[in-house]
Amino acid sequence: MKFKFLHVSDLHLGLKIKEIDRLKYCQQALLKAFKIIKEKQLDAMIVAGDFFENDKIYREDIEFLNEVFELIYPKPVIISPGNHDFLAPDCPYDEKLLNILRFKGWQENVKVFKKPEFSFFPLDNVNIYGKPCINRQARAFDKSININPAKINIAVIHASRVNFNPESKEVWHPFEDSDILKSGFDYIALGHYHNYSEISDDSGIKAAYSGSMVPASIYEYGKRGGLIVEIVKEGGKTKIETEFVGLSDFSIKKIEISASQNMEKVKNIISNEITESDAPQDTLFIVKIKGMGDLNINYLKELFSGHKILFDISEFTKFDIERLREVSPQTTIGIFINEMLKMIEQSDDEEKQILEDALIYGLDAFAGKQITPKFYD
Incomplete structure (x- = not known):
C-alpha cells in the first residue's frame, strides 16, 4: 500500500x-500547491488548520478557494480547522453562512472535520483522522482510538507540542511526544507552529509541523511551503519519506547592522543583501540595528524606499555626543568621556569607529554591564 500527499498548514488567508x-502571495502559493499535486500525481492535500482568518475572509476569497479546489477534483482536500479558521456558527465552513452568502458550498472533494472527537474519512486503503479546535485546553490525544492496522492511518490536527511551545504562542490541543509515539498512527500532520519540526523514533518520522505556507509575521524568515509525505506500508512495516517544497514567492530576510559602523559601510551591507537576494521584489528585509551610534535612520529609509524594508531599532541607541559633554568633568567618568571625545575628534574615519566603540565599552564598564567585543576586518 502506498499513499502520497501534500501536508500544509497555517496559510492564514486574510x-x-x-x-x-x-x-496575492497566498493565492500564488495555493496555485503552486495544486500544480505540484497534479504534476507529482499526489493522492490528496491535507490541511492542518489556520487555512484562513475567520473575520478577514470575504466571499471572493471563498470563491477563489473553491475554484482552486476544483483544479484537483476528485482528489480530496482534507481540513482540520485550527484556532484562526475556528469552527463556529459564522465561519466559512458553516453551511448556514454559505447559504446566507448565496454560495453554492464547497466542492465535493473538500472534507472538513467538524465533530468534537476524532472521526475519519476513508480513502480506499487509507483512513484519515482529525478533529477541529473547539476546546483549546482539551488534550489532542485524550482518548485511545481503535484503528485498523491493516490500513494506512493518518491523523491531522492543529495542536501545541508541550515543552516546545514558541514564546507567546497560544496553547491549543496540547500533547506530549509520547502521545504521538503511542497513538498508533502511521503519520500525524500537525499545524499551529509556523516553523518546520518533526517527531520521530528509531523507526523514523512519526509526525511533523509543515510550517506556514506563506510568512504570517515579520519574524518568519527563510523559505515557506509544505511537505510531500509518502507512506508505504507492507507486511506490517511502515516507511515514511518527507520532502519540503517551497510554495511562497514572498520571503523575509533579516539583516543585522552594528550601529557603530559608518554610514557608507551600512549602505553597502544593505545594498549587497538586496542584490544577493533571489527575488528582492518579493522579499521583506528586516534591518535590525544594534548598539549605539549616530546613524541617520530616516536617511536610510529614504535611500532604500524602493524596496520592502522595515528598520528594527529596538536595540539601537542614538549616540549623542552633546549629552555626554554634560557629564561633570570633575568625576572619573566625566574625565574619561572628555579624553575619549578629544581622541575621537582628532581621529580619521577608521580610528573613529574603534574609539567610539572603546567609549561605549568604557561606559558599559562603568555601568557594570557585560562587555561584548566587536571584531574588525
Whole structure:
C-alpha cells in the first residue's frame, strides 16, 4: 500500500503584514500547491488548520478557494480547522453562512472535520483522522482510538507540542511526544507552529509541523511551503519519506547592522543583501540595528524606499555626543568621556569607529554591564 500527499498548514488567508499584499502571495502559493499535486500525481492535500482568518475572509476569497479546489477534483482536500479558521456558527465552513452568502458550498472533494472527537474519512486503503479546535485546553490525544492496522492511518490536527511551545504562542490541543509515539498512527500532520519540526523514533518520522505556507509575521524568515509525505506500508512495516517544497514567492530576510559602523559601510551591507537576494521584489528585509551610534535612520529609509524594508531599532541607541559633554568633568567618568571625545575628534574615519566603540565599552564598564567585543576586518 502506498499513499502520497501534500501536508500544509497555517496559510492564514486574510492576514496582513504591514504594507505587504499577502493575498496575492497566498493565492500564488495555493496555485503552486495544486500544480505540484497534479504534476507529482499526489493522492490528496491535507490541511492542518489556520487555512484562513475567520473575520478577514470575504466571499471572493471563498470563491477563489473553491475554484482552486476544483483544479484537483476528485482528489480530496482534507481540513482540520485550527484556532484562526475556528469552527463556529459564522465561519466559512458553516453551511448556514454559505447559504446566507448565496454560495453554492464547497466542492465535493473538500472534507472538513467538524465533530468534537476524532472521526475519519476513508480513502480506499487509507483512513484519515482529525478533529477541529473547539476546546483549546482539551488534550489532542485524550482518548485511545481503535484503528485498523491493516490500513494506512493518518491523523491531522492543529495542536501545541508541550515543552516546545514558541514564546507567546497560544496553547491549543496540547500533547506530549509520547502521545504521538503511542497513538498508533502511521503519520500525524500537525499545524499551529509556523516553523518546520518533526517527531520521530528509531523507526523514523512519526509526525511533523509543515510550517506556514506563506510568512504570517515579520519574524518568519527563510523559505515557506509544505511537505510531500509518502507512506508505504507492507507486511506490517511502515516507511515514511518527507520532502519540503517551497510554495511562497514572498520571503523575509533579516539583516543585522552594528550601529557603530559608518554610514557608507551600512549602505553597502544593505545594498549587497538586496542584490544577493533571489527575488528582492518579493522579499521583506528586516534591518535590525544594534548598539549605539549616530546613524541617520530616516536617511536610510529614504535611500532604500524602493524596496520592502522595515528598520528594527529596538536595540539601537542614538549616540549623542552633546549629552555626554554634560557629564561633570570633575568625576572619573566625566574625565574619561572628555579624553575619549578629544581622541575621537582628532581621529580619521577608521580610528573613529574603534574609539567610539572603546567609549561605549568604557561606559558599559562603568555601568557594570557585560562587555561584548566587536571584531574588525
